[in-house]
Amino acid sequence: MTGVVPALAAIAAAFAQPAALVVNAVPGRAAQPAALTLQATFEVQCGHIGQMTVDLPAAMGVRANIAPGAVLVDGAHPASVRTTGHVVQVTMPPPQGVMCDSIGPARITLRLTKAAGLVNPKRAGFYAVSLRIQAATAAGRLKITR
16 A cells, blocks of 8 residues: 555656647748747646746747737737747736636647747757746747758
């Protein structure tokens, strides 16, 4: 029975970690303005995301100010978007009404539209991108072609 508790803790920790981050730029060609879509599954309360942070590649062109209207999270615009270098912080509006108390997996889709002003790296290759929600981080790779 002594090994049961650590085994259950390891299983719970494995489920709490988000799946790999799927990253897609359209178009995916080097040095082109692009829309960027990120998808991963996170554990969230009642589907409410709150705040998320995207770490973009240093080689990617990122505007100093991205308007909330240029960003979609599961089809909805955020309350605010803050950019510091290549880090984009997206804050969703607080939930309205009574909040449930259920925590479970939710597939999150974050889309930075072309209006966000992102420009793909100048060189073809693979670039690290991450998405953080609370203490969980999903990591993925952005593929850029010539």
